Amino acid sequence: MKLRVPLILCFLCGLLMIVQFFIPHPPFTNMYEKLLDWAIIISIFTIVIGLSSLIKLHYTRIARKTPERPYSVVVFVGMAVMATVGIINGVNGKEFEWLFKNVQVPMQATMFSLLAFFIASAAYRAFRARTLEATLMLVAAIVVMFARVPIGSFLWQHIMPDSVLQWRENLPEDVAGWIFNVPSMAARRAILLGVSLGAVATSLKIMLGIERSYTGSGE
Amino acid sequence: MILLMGLASAGSLRAQIEKRDVNFEILGTVTMKKGDILWNLARRYYGDPLKWTLIKEKNKIPDERTIPIGIVIYIPTVEAKKIEKKVEEIIAEKKAFAPVTSVTASDTPSDDGKSVTITWELSPDDDKVSQYEILRSSTASGGFEPVGQVPAKTNQYVDERDLIRGNEYYYKVRATDKRGISADSQVFGPVKPVAQWFNEKYKFIGIAAIVFCGIIIYCIYHARRGQEFFVRRIAGIEAVDEAIGRATEMGRSILFLTGLSGIGSISTLAGLNILSRVARRAAEYDTPVLIPACDPFVMVVEREIVKGAHIDAGKLDTYKEDNIYFVSDDQFAYVAAVDGLMLRERPAAIFYMGYFFAESLILAETGNSTGAIQIAGTDSDTQLPFFIAACDYTLIGEELYAASAYLSREPLLLGSLKGQDWSKLVLIAAIVVGVILESFGIHWVSHFFSVP
Numbered sequence: 001m002k003l004r005v006p007l008i009l010c011f012l013c014g015l016l017m018i019v020q021f022f023i024p025h026p027p028f029t030n031m032y033e034k035l036l037d038w039a040i041i042i043s044i045f046t047i048v049i050g051l052s053s054l055i056k057l058h059y060t061r062i063a064r065k066t067p068e069r070p071y072s073v074v075v076f077v078g079m080a081v082m083a084t085v086g087i088i089n090g091v092n093g094k095e096f097e098w099l100f101k102n103v104q105v106p107m108q109a110t111m112f113s114l115l116a117f118f119i120a121s122a123a124y125r126a127f128r129a130r131t132l133e134a135t136l137m138l139v140a141a142i143v144v145m146f147a148r149v150p151i152g153s154f155l156w157q158h159i160m161p162d163s164v165l166q167w168r169e170n171l172p173e174d175v176a177g178w179i180f181n182v183p184s185m186a187a188r189r190a191i192l193l194g195v196s197l198g199a200v201a202t203s204l205k206i207m208l209g210i211e212r213s214y215t216g217s218g219e
Numbered sequence: 220m221i222l223l224m225g226l227a228s229a230g231s232l233r234a235q236i237e238k239r240d241v242n243f244e245i246l247g248t249v250t251m252k253k254g255d256i257l258w259n260l261a262r263r264y265y266g267d268p269l270k271w272t273l274i275k276e277k278n279k280i281p282d283e284r285t286i287p288i289g290i291v292i293y294i295p296t297v298e299a300k301k302i303e304k305k306v307e308e309i310i311a312e313k314k315a316f317a318p319v320t321s322v323t324a325s326d327t328p329s330d331d332g333k334s335v336t337i338t339w340e341l342s343p344d345d346d347k348v349s350q351y352e353i354l355r356s357s358t359a360s361g362g363f364e365p366v367g368q369v370p371a372k373t374n375q376y377v378d379e380r381d382l383i384r385g386n387e388y389y390y391k392v393r394a395t396d397k398r399g400i401s402a403d404s405q406v407f408g409p410v411k412p413v414a415q416w417f418n419e420k421y422k423f424i425g426i427a428a429i430v431f432c433g434i435i436i437y438c439i440y441h442a443r444r445g446q447e448f449f450v451r452r453i454a455g456i457e458a459v460d461e462a463i464g465r466a467t468e469m470g471r472s473i474l475f476l477t478g479l480s481g482i483g484s485i486s487t488l489a490g491l492n493i494l495s496r497v498a499r500r501a502a503e504y505d506t507p508v509l510i511p512a513c514d515p516f517v518m519v520v521e522r523e524i525v526k527g528a529h530i531d532a533g534k535l536d537t538y539k540e541d542n543i544y545f546v547s548d549d550q551f552a553y554v555a556a557v558d559g560l561m562l563r564e565r566p567a568a569i570f571y572m573g574y575f576f577a578e579s580l581i582l583a584e585t586g587n588s589t590g591a592i593q594i595a596g597t598d599s600d601t602q603l604p605f606f607i608a609a610c611d612y613t614l615i616g617e618e619l620y621a622a623s624a625y626l627s628r629e630p631l632l633l634g635s636l637k638g639q640d641w642s643k644l645v646l647i648a649a650i651v652v653g654v655i656l657e658s659f660g661i662h663w664v665s666h667f668f669s670v671p
Contacts, residue, residue, distance in 0.1 A: 022425055024331040025414040026384075039483070043516050050515025050545035057544045068563065104549075111551035115577060118584040118609075126608035188600045191616040193646060195598040198620030199485040200431050201639040206488065210439065210631045211623060213495030214488065214520055215527070 147176030332414030435638030442634025455612035478573025490572035583609035
């Protein structure tokens with residue numbers, strides 16, 4: 001019974017969502033809105049659980065004097081400062097905005113900027129021409145890079161003889177565009193079609209109770 | 220002495236004014252009496268006291284405060300005519316500015332009865348129009364209020380503003396030019412928004428859903444009756460056991476990430492399905508699974524799943540709730556925390572199963588630098604190349620959804636997998652037929668499949 005009730009609820013809610021998608025008439029539209037409201041209310045409660053989990057984790061680290069405890073102290077200080085400023089001056093207040101713009105945003109930008117270095121290291125590994133596929137990828141990448149960077153167009157215009165330029169003035173851009181719009185797009189659409197069918201099958205499995213690992217009961 | 224100076228000054232002022240040239244049309248003359256001021260004259264003759272400067276200028280009066288008594292002031296009419304002419308021009312232009320025609324309003328089809336679609340024929344002076352404003356009223360006689368606006372060259376607007384299902388509404392369209400001159404169309408109405416019982420726009424989706432779900436349910440039905448299905452090998456899924464075994468042998472933990480999407484994302488649910496299989500095997504080998512979550516909702520479900528896996532394995536005593544914790548819902552704060560965790564804990568196996576964004580490569584490259592065996596699975600086509608470059612194995616797109624069935628080998632799940640493959644075959648056949656027919660100029664297939 002403990003397992004059956006969530007499965008029945010899951011099936012009914014899933015069915016309701018499908019029905020309201022095709023029938024825009026009341027009461028289905030109203031029920032859809034109500035279900036969304038419930039989801040928001042439930043998610044608010046889970047924020048409390050998430051926050052308590054975070055506090056418990058870092059408190060335990062400090063209490064046990066683990067080597068990572070300085071980071072946990074930073075978490076508590078940061079949390080206390082932001083909460084205090086937000087409660088006193090409001091989240092639209094100048095102080096809160098200052099902290100957001102001058103502390104949080106630069107830290108986010110720092111993390112994001114790491115991506116540039118990671119792209120370089122990943123590209124180095126991916127483009128080593130060990131196999132036919134890797135070689136094809138390397139050639140495609142070189143062509144696309146050549147077409148996308150300003151110096152590529154500059155070199156093409158200045159190195160190529162006039163006869164070639166008259167034939168194809170923007171050949172690198174055309175080739176890069178073709179790679180994007182034909183083979184790359186075809187592969188992406190194939191993946192998306194598979195993904196869509198996979199999503200339909202997974203939804204159906206969850207609705208029918210065949211896939212019920214989310215209930216925590218395992219097999 | 221002062222009196223003499225004053226008289227002399229007044230005399231020179233009178234002489235100066237009387238020397239003026241009356242070379243302008245006049246409306247009349249006024250002999251200034253005691254108490255007369257130009258302000259009152261302007262109000263009397265023009266209806267606008269602010270035009271006193273015009274009288275002053277034409278009569279060449281140096282100081283309006285010391286106009287001598289008895290002097291004749293000419294009231295000019297030239298400017299008045301100019302103003303009148305300008306008004307006439309504006310009225311003429313306004314008359315020339317044609318309003319929109321053929322305004323129609325109808326209930327928007329396939330909706331919940333809370334919108335009306337208004338269409339019209341563009342004004343013949345559309346090139347002068349800056350915007351069309353749509354006005355609505357509940358009566359035809361008046362009380363029209365603006366509900367929206369669209370730029371020139373647009374002849375349709377969908378009104379969704381506070382409409383009540385079943386009420387009657389009247390509409391008109393106002394064309395306005397850059398100077399603010401406007402011309403209203405005729406009133407159209409009444410129109411009554413009503414709700415429909417079927418969304419016509421989604422009829423293809425409905426048919427496709429019935430066909431695909433039918434195929435999948437048919438295959439599940441056959442699987443339930445004991446039919447065995449062949450499933451092809453997927454290297455990434457076969458490596459899951461290898462990764463768990465490696466972590467067990469090395470005495471290190473497994474790191475499992477389900478992406479940044481919430482519980483409403485189907486890829487997160489697919490990731491959670493895989494987590495249940497991984498957690499079950501890890502529980503059997505007493506290998507800890509660390510799960511930093513970016514969504515508290517997902518964290519709660521992950522705790523239930525891992526706890527359930529330990530119960531199924533008969534190892535509830537080894538379940539540690541603190542291994543699954545909330546970090547942050549901020550993308551890069553989450554990345555910083557997980558990167559730190561990777562470098563400190565050095566897990567032997569890392570799983571990325573779900574929907575990822577720009578953080579995918581930062582995470583996967585950091586994991587790669589720790590020497591962990593990495594298995595990724597995502598349906599985010601923009602992040603797939605990063606995972607392929609940085610991870611040992613990658614489940615591409617639909618393989619993420621299939622992984623749970625592969626790992627469990629449950630007949631019903633494998634049946635759904637087979638149904639998925641048959642559905643794909645139907646889709647491929649439809650594409651091939653559509654391409655052939657379209658090549659021969661037969662368009663009904665592509666029209667049928669298009670969703671407005």
